[in-house]
Amino acid sequence: MLDNTPICAISTAQGNGAIAVIRISGKGSIEICDKIFQSPKLGKKLSNQKPNTLHFGSITDKDIIIDEVVISIFRNPQSYTGEDIIEISCHGSEYIQQKILQLLIKNGARQAKAGEYTMRAFLNGKMDLSQAEAVADLIASSSSTSHKVALQQMRGGFSNEITILRNKLLKFISLIELELDFSEEDVEFADRKQLSTLLNQIENLVNKLLKSFELGNVIKNGVPVAIVGHTNVGKSTLLNKLLNEEKAIVSDIAGTTRDVIEDIINIEGVSFRFIDTAGIRDTKDKIESLGIERTFAKISKASIVLLLVDASENTADIEKAIARIKNVINNKQKLIVIINKLDLINDENKLTAIHKILNKHLDKSDIHIEISAKSGKNIDRLIAELLNTINIEALNQNEVIITNTRHFEALNSSSEALTRAKDGLENNISGDFLAMDIREVLHYLGEITGQISTNEVLGNIFSKFCIGK
Numbered sequence: 001m002l003d004n005t006p007i008c009a010i011s012t013a014q015g016n017g018a019i020a021v022i023r024i025s026g027k028g029s030i031e032i033c034d035k036i037f038q039s040p041k042l043g044k045k046l047s048n049q050k051p052n053t054l055h056f057g058s059i060t061d062k063d064i065i066i067d068e069v070v071i072s073i074f075r076n077p078q079s080y081t082g083e084d085i086i087e088i089s090c091h092g093s094e095y096i097q098q099k100i101l102q103l104l105i106k107n108g109a110r111q112a113k114a115g116e117y118t119m120r121a122f123l124n125g126k127m128d129l130s131q132a133e134a135v136a137d138l139i140a141s142s143s144s145t146s147h148k149v150a151l152q153q154m155r156g157g158f159s160n161e162i163t164i165l166r167n168k169l170l171k172f173i174s175l176i177e178l179e180l181d182f183s184e185e186d187v188e189f190a191d192r193k194q195l196s197t198l199l200n201q202i203e204n205l206v207n208k209l210l211k212s213f214e215l216g217n218v219i220k221n222g223v224p225v226a227i228v229g230h231t232n233v234g235k236s237t238l239l240n241k242l243l244n245e246e247k248a249i250v251s252d253i254a255g256t257t258r259d260v261i262e263d264i265i266n267i268e269g270v271s272f273r274f275i276d277t278a279g280i281r282d283t284k285d286k287i288e289s290l291g292i293e294r295t296f297a298k299i300s301k302a303s304i305v306l307l308l309v310d311a312s313e314n315t316a317d318i319e320k321a322i323a324r325i326k327n328v329i330n331n332k333q334k335l336i337v338i339i340n341k342l343d344l345i346n347d348e349n350k351l352t353a354i355h356k357i358l359n360k361h362l363d364k365s366d367i368h369i370e371i372s373a374k375s376g377k378n379i380d381r382l383i384a385e386l387l388n389t390i391n392i393e394a395l396n397q398n399e400v401i402i403t404n405t406r407h408f409e410a411l412n413s414s415s416e417a418l419t420r421a422k423d424g425l426e427n428n429i430s431g432d433f434l435a436m437d438i439r440e441v442l443h444y445l446g447e448i449t450g451q452i453s454t455n456e457v458l459g460n461i462f463s464k465f466c467i468g469k
Contacts, residue, residue, distance in 0.1 A: 129450025
């Protein structure tokens with residue numbers, strides 16, 4: 001797939017801005033820019049200039065000046081792609097950007113495909129595949145936690161450790177396959193005890209990474225939080241209070257929220273996707289019924305379920321709401337029961353009765369909080385409980401966390417192959433069968449770093465990048 005023909009693209013976001021950057025990479029990139037760049041002060045061609053230097057001048061179309069620009073020169077292999085690269089910093093007019101891009105194409109470059117710069121960086125050995133994927137995650141990061149995880153992976157993350165262990169395993173497979181050439185002499189070149197130790201090391205790393213995916217997935221995509229409850233218990237008021245804006249309609253009329261309302265809030269570097277759902281009640285209204293169906297669909301996909309109950313309503317309705325939600329959530333979901341509208345009651349007996357219901361239906365892992373969504377009372381406690389559901393400590397200690405589904409699937413497959421290899425080693429199976437299992441482990445570990453890859457896989461990965469990166 002390696003193609004070093006010059007490619008060009010606008011690397012900054014679409015639209016007008018103060019400055020835009022146009023990047024051209026590949027063999028002959030500097031010479032192409034020489035055809036359209038003039039600098040009286042420079043007096044020489046860009047192709048004669050030193051790498052890592054900046055040059056001020058004009059981009060011209062024949063004798064017509066398009067813009068005054070600053071050009072950055074990077075020469076292979078000391079560049080992002082491992083090829084010669086020119087970056088043109090021009091004014092942010094869309095007309096100027098497109099005019100310069102057309103001039104580059106007219107003089108021998110072609111439009112870059114999505115992710116082609118980073119693909120070239122991978123193919124030229126500037127980064128492995130997991131690091132290349134982390135570049136896309138870094139660009140898409142929307143919180144300090146997702147930024148931190150993406151940056152760690154882009155700098156090597158777990159891929160360095162995988163590569164080291166994989167190389168050690170390659171030496172063992174070579175010795176085992178060498179044994180097959182001397183099968184009649186019954187010799188053993190590969191130390192089985194050392195191999196067992198190495199397989200245990202790899203298994204420990206793989207299991208650690210697999211366990212981290214649950215956290216990594218919510219860091220990357222945000223923690224889905226469903227706000228559920230009967231009509232008029234204050235779900236929309238709570239959402240507005242958390243978002244600090246009037247996102248949802250608040251009304252005394254039951255059934256106001258008839259569809260799902262979603263928004264994201266960043267709390268201490270963690271993104272939470274709050275989902276305000278239609279109130280759960282028996283209704284003959286077809287539209288409201290559809291909204292309630294969507295409520296239960298969202299509950300099944302949420303990591304955290306916030307069940308709001310109205311402290312002022314009768315205890316039978318409160319118990320019915322809690323029992324209904326407990327019946328539909330699973331043991332992997334975190335339930336937080338919120339007793340809302342504290343400002344409307346002064347009856348200690350009522351609160352005592354509610355607490356009895358909570359004790360009857362809630363498990364030890366479930367949480368309950370008493371708040372007033374209208375006044376904001378105890379909202380800080382709710383936020384603290386939300387943060388407690390995330391293993392922030394793992395982030396603070398720079399533990400390796402995987403966020404990529406492709407990596408998870410490859411690790412899962414390598415885990416299965418590792419189990420077979422370890423079982424085979426314990427049962428003294430023949431070297432050819434042992435070699436097959438170890439080869440499978442090597443294959444799946446190599447898929448993560450790109451040591452084993454296909455054009456179809458690479459095309460799928462880099463097609464998700466933005467053009468210009």
